[in-house]
Every structure is written in C-alpha cells, then in structure tokens.
Amino acid sequence: MTLGIEVTADSLMNEYLGKTEKRRTLKEVFEDHNHEMAMLVGKDFSKMTLLRYQTALRHIEQFMREKYNISDIDIKKIDHLFLTDYDFFLRSVRKCSNNSAVKYIKNLNKIVKICLANGWIINDPFANFKATVKEIDRVCLTEDEIDRLEQTSFANERLQRVKDIFLFSCYTGLA
Structure with a gap:
C-alpha cells in the first residue's frame, strides 16, 4: 500500500491546467493545531496538554517514517487501516500502555475532527474505530x-x- 499522492489522468490534467486544490497534510494540520494551542497556553490549555499533543505529533512522524517510509500524508489518505496500524505501532514499537495509546489516538482524532469540520475530508476514519480506556486499580498507602x-x-x-x-x-x- 502506498500512501503517496495518487496519480491519475484527471490529476495530471488538473495539475497541467493549474486547477489543483490545496492538499492538506496530516503533519501540516497537526502543526497548525499545536501552534494555535501554544498561543493559548495559560488561557484555554495547560502546558502539559500542549506537550502531549507535541509528543503525539512526534509519534505520528516516527510511525509514518517507519511504517510507510514517508514524512507526511495527505489527510484524505487516513483510513481505518492507518489508525489500526498506528495503534499497533504505539503499543508495540513505542511500548505505550493501553491508556497512553488511547490518549494519543484521541489526540489524532481531534485533528481528524478539525479536518472534517473544515470540509477537508468527507469520511470519518474513526467511524468504526474503538479505543477504550481501561480502569486502573491504584494501590493506596495504608x-x-x-x-x-x-x-x-x-x-x-x-x-x-x-x-x-x-x-x-x-x-x-x-x-
């Protein structure tokens, strides 16, 4: 499976005629989100929330490099397989616990929801994707x-x- 730009007769003709629409990429949207969030730290967001989104972006960048040998991906190419592969990557390569992996997936979900709200993508790749937080029994001191x-x-x-x-x-x- 290749996650690069799809080349078709129509896409070549549109490119030649200068009728290309601006392609949005996951990394670009994620970076814009993080930049806006950084400007709102202390007002709407905590510094730790920003740090979590920055870490999520680094994990996604590493995932795309290692799994697909790409540095970025068109947001229209994000599908259920991409999400399940990313979830597996978080749990296996990054060795995240279930709840940590779910938090990083939720960070990605927020970025996808931004794309949906702006009409940059039509289908929600998270529609049939389930990630559940597990209750942790914390031991307290007596x-x-x-x-x-x-x-x-x-x-x-x-x-x-x-x-x-x-x-x-x-x-x-x-x-």
Whole structure:
C-alpha cells in the first residue's frame, strides 16, 4: 500500500491546467493545531496538554517514517487501516500502555475532527474505530504505612524534603 499522492489522468490534467486544490497534510494540520494551542497556553490549555499533543505529533512522524517510509500524508489518505496500524505501532514499537495509546489516538482524532469540520475530508476514519480506556486499580498507602513514613528520618536533607512534600500531598490530596 502506498500512501503517496495518487496519480491519475484527471490529476495530471488538473495539475497541467493549474486547477489543483490545496492538499492538506496530516503533519501540516497537526502543526497548525499545536501552534494555535501554544498561543493559548495559560488561557484555554495547560502546558502539559500542549506537550502531549507535541509528543503525539512526534509519534505520528516516527510511525509514518517507519511504517510507510514517508514524512507526511495527505489527510484524505487516513483510513481505518492507518489508525489500526498506528495503534499497533504505539503499543508495540513505542511500548505505550493501553491508556497512553488511547490518549494519543484521541489526540489524532481531534485533528481528524478539525479536518472534517473544515470540509477537508468527507469520511470519518474513526467511524468504526474503538479505543477504550481501561480502569486502573491504584494501590493506596495504608494509614500505618503513612505513619511509618512520617516517623522515618533521613540524614540527607533532600530526601527529607521529598518525604515532607510527599506527605503533604498525601494529606491534602494534591498531586
């Protein structure tokens, strides 16, 4: 499967006559989104949200290079196979956990929704694609474990400060 530009008699004729429509690429739309998001950090978005979208873009770039040997792709070429291949890439090559892979897929979904809203693509490649977040059972410290930690004294001042900050987060619920 080649994900480059499809060459047909019509596309050649339109190119020759100068009737080409502007092709939008995934990387271009993603970069525009990230640029706009960067300007809204502190207003509408947190710095960590921007960082996640920047990381998602890097993962997609690596995926396209390694899987299809391309640096970018026309957004009209994104289909269900592309999504399943990307999901597999995240889980196998990038070694993402289920929930991390789902978050990166959701980042891509937002970019696809921008393309749909602007009429740049007609069909939603995510229409039959399912990605579900799994509930994670987090183990909490018992009161006895917290008490023992509180009674522990460290000779290293840095470790003592880390302990104090950790205990403060335990008692206040702050991350």
